[in-house]
Amino acid sequence: MLEARELACVRGERGAVFAGLSFRLEAGGALLVTGPNGAGKSTLLRVLAGLLPAAAGQVLWRGEDIAADRAAHARRLRYVGHQDGLKPGLTVRENLAFYARLWGGGTAPALEAMGLAPLAGLPARMLSAGQRRRLALARLALGAPPGAGGAALWLLDEPTTGLDAASVARLARLLERHRAQGGLVVAATHLPLPLPDAAELRL
Numbered sequence: 001m002l003e004a005r006e007l008a009c010v011r012g013e014r015g016a017v018f019a020g021l022s023f024r025l026e027a028g029g030a031l032l033v034t035g036p037n038g039a040g041k042s043t044l045l046r047v048l049a050g051l052l053p054a055a056a057g058q059v060l061w062r063g064e065d066i067a068a069d070r071a072a073h074a075r076r077l078r079y080v081g082h083q084d085g086l087k088p089g090l091t092v093r094e095n096l097a098f099y100a101r102l103w104g105g106g107t108a109p110a111l112e113a114m115g116l117a118p119l120a121g122l123p124a125r126m127l128s129a130g131q132r133r134r135l136a137l138a139r140l141a142l143g144a145p146p147g148a149g150g151a152a153l154w155l156l157d158e159p160t161t162g163l164d165a166a167s168v169a170r171l172a173r174l175l176e177r178h179r180a181q182g183g184l185v186v187a188a189t190h191l192p193l194p195l196p197d198a199a200e201l202r203l
C-alpha cells in the first residue's frame, strides 16, 4: 500500500541523510522510525508526506508514485510534526472546529479522544506543552475512517513527547482504532510507542 523504493535524501551542507532506503507497509501496518538525533527521521516523514523531494527513489501509494498527484496524497494523510499548527487565540474547541470544517467529524468525540473536554473553553495559548500536544493529536480523531474516504496514512513525529501516561494510553486507543480500520501509521520516535507489532526502521 505504502512503499518506499531506494529512497535517498540530501539536506543542506550535510549531503546524503539516507540512501537506498526501502520498505513496504500494508493496510493496518505500522512502522517505527528510530535512530539518533540528526539521523533523518523527520526528513523521512517529510519525504513520505510529499513535503520534501527525494534526491533519488520513489514513494508509492497503491503502486503509484505520490509525485504524480500531490493533492491526492495530501488528502490521504495526516501529518503531526513538531510545529503543532494550532491557533493560539482560539479555544481548544474552536481549534478542533477549524479542522473539522476541513475534514469533517465532530469536535466532541475528538475532545473526548484525548481527554480535552475539561479544557474545551481555554485558549490554546494557555495550554501546557503536554496539553498542546494532546490538542494537536486530537485532530487525528476528526474526519472519516480510512475505509470511508478518510486519511489512511498517519505520519507522526515524536507523538508522545510531553504526554503523561493517561494521554499515551488515549493515543494508543486512537492508533489501534485507526489500524483496525485499515489505516497505516509511520511514527518517528526516541521513546517506546504503543504500536504493537510495528516494524522498526533504524536510521
Ligand SMILES: Nc1ncnc2c1ncn2[C@@H]1O[C@H](COP(=O)(O)OP(=O)(O)OP(=O)(O)O)[C@@H](O)[C@H]1O
Residues within 6 Å of the ligand: 011, 012, 013, 014, 017, 035, 036, 037, 038, 039, 040, 041, 042, 043, 044, 188
Ligand atoms: N532545513 C534544513 N536544511 C539543511 N539541513 C537540514 C534541514 N533540516 C534538517 N537538516 C539536517 O538533516 C539531518 C537530518 O535531520 P532530521 O531532522 O531529519 O533528523 P532526526 O532524525 O529527525 O533528528 P532528531 O532525533 O533530533 O529529531 C540533520 O543533519 C539536519 O541538520
